[in-house]
Amino acid sequence: MGAMAAKKRISKNRNTPTVKDVAEKAGVSTATVSRVVSGGENVSQHLIAQVKQAIVELNYRPSRVARNLRVRKANTVGLIVSDIQNPFFTSIMRGIQDTLQVEGIVLLAANSDEDVEQERIHLETLLAEDVAGIILAPASSDSCTYADILAEGIGIVVIDRNPKNLKVDSVLVDNVSGARAATEHLISLGHERIGIITGPKHISTSQLRLEGYQSALQDAGIPFDPSLVGMGNFRQEGGYQVMQALCSLMNPPTAVFSSNNVMTLGALQAIHEKCLRIPSDIALVSFDDMPWAASLHPPLTAVAQPTYEIGTAAARLLLDRVKEPDRPTRKIILESQLIIRGSTVVPDYD
Amino acid sequence: MGAMAAKKRISKNRNTPTVKDVAEKAGVSTATVSRVVSGGENVSQHLIAQVKQAIVELNYRPSRVARNLRVRKANTVGLIVSDIQNPFFTSIMRGIQDTLQVEGIVLLAANSDEDVEQERIHLETLLAEDVAGIILAPASSDSCTYADILAEGIGIVVIDRNPKNLKVDSVLVDNVSGARAATEHLISLGHERIGIITGPKHISTSQLRLEGYQSALQDAGIPFDPSLVGMGNFRQEGGYQVMQALCSLMNPPTAVFSSNNVMTLGALQAIHEKCLRIPSDIALVSFDDMPWAASLHPPLTAVAQPTYEIGTAAARLLLDRVKEPDRPTRKIILESQLIIRGSTVVPDYD
DNA sequence: GTGAAAGCGCTAACAA
């Protein structure tokens, strides 16, 4: 009975105490410990104090995974993006984390590298990991790819891209109108030969941005010239190569719309190498506003996407879905915003 | 016995099948199912086939969390960085993920925002989440902050920064020599008034980079001028403000060393606003090489850190530590590399 | 108000 009894009673080899240890130390049952941990409803003040002390003394920390197993409820959410290094996605991730943290949910982050096979592996892993739900920037536009995942009955929300016919919650940006705004801006400045650096055909955002570009041209009565369209790969080299090609045209464009942020970096390199001046020799607009855009010389005109909000909205949709699995699916479309800077317009000095 | 018996036997309300369901369907015990799932040792071909078929038919997927609970072994690792949006950290994260994925380990990523309190919350969460280990870019240089975490007996490796007297594995970059190389480079170009934008005093990398800067000056016999030292906050505005201040000096520097990538973005803005030319009016070197560095005009001279390797090394250290908790701690110091571009040197056109 | 006991999905002795 001596409180000083030199009893080192730690369950198992690992030295982390369990409910059992706490119960023993406090002289109560594990049920009581559990009650105290979860708020102390229906427990006498007396025992609460006793248990709390034992908890402190043992430095007890309840295992969430054991709890989750018991209550059949996960507190993890999975995220799969195509490029974790792209500021577009990290900002989204930030929004997701901030929203989930409030609910005590942690994020398992994975990277598909735009590769359907990798994506599939990660999806499997996350399912096996018993996540509460998954937020996904799909690498494939083919909804069949995700058919069996959906059959799994797990909450899923797609962001940025939306595979056709996929019946899930989604958070998207109005790519068409964003691209149209960018193109119209160039047209309003008097440009008529406007190039575009597009992304891979199979990615919906590429298609939609091209669509916006084309519709702006059409509305302005400017004929569409296929030679001004260069397909990049959403990577830096892609932007570089396409821009080089555009500049080498017999009749090069006077302005270019780059439909993704990292391709813009490549495009800039090509422009600098050719010693062209922005915007006088060539004007440039980019889809995606990035932290470095304002630090360029001249600063970059860009279509800003509400990245952080995409993240918070997606997280919220997922939480709702988990709570209410049978609710009708929702599609949230956020607006982009054209931010005009020096890469298209020479600033007035009055 | 009819295979067509319309028995919908799914355990629990959630419709995901368990070992039990598979066992029942295959007409074997759960133990056999478990054996088949884990490789099929000591199971007859006959039953293996039977079980596998049941698994496919039910679309069974073993719960890793249940498994982990049973075998007392986690397959998650936690990562806490101070800014998940900083390319420096995303690249590290990439290295970590690529290394862990091979071992079937998934990453729980969290963001401390350079805030000790947030960091503490995340540490607690990760511990409760029963992670196998934690990779941490510490927000505090005070090792006391982490004392009780270490007492937890969990594997932990720190990256980028190293709190004094903290006995854990670490992966660091040689900040002093990196900063010295940058400064020496400027000196070799004939600069004598060299400014520096430092980070917060309490972050070790700030101190060390300042140290490298000072030692280079000293070696060159250039007196240290405190008015040329401006303390930023490792954020963009910080770099902007410090650069503005430096440029407004009676006798402004002819070159500046910015000791962190995002502050460099702010510095660039300030330089452009003042319509100064790089490198003729002011030369600029940055610690951290970033994807956009080569796309600037002129491209940015920078001290490149082996970010991806930091990640892989940290992951490897952690895996080793988990396997062998009592091994002596190791400190890995990686070299940085000065990449000379146009922001310090006008390229030759021969 | 409190405890005993069952069980979440899984694995690992131990028996057979």
Added chain:
DNA sequence: TTGTTAGCGCTTTCAC
């Protein structure tokens, strides 16, 4: 080779 059983750490009826 296969099944029975106990138990990982936790919560939650159900008795008392």
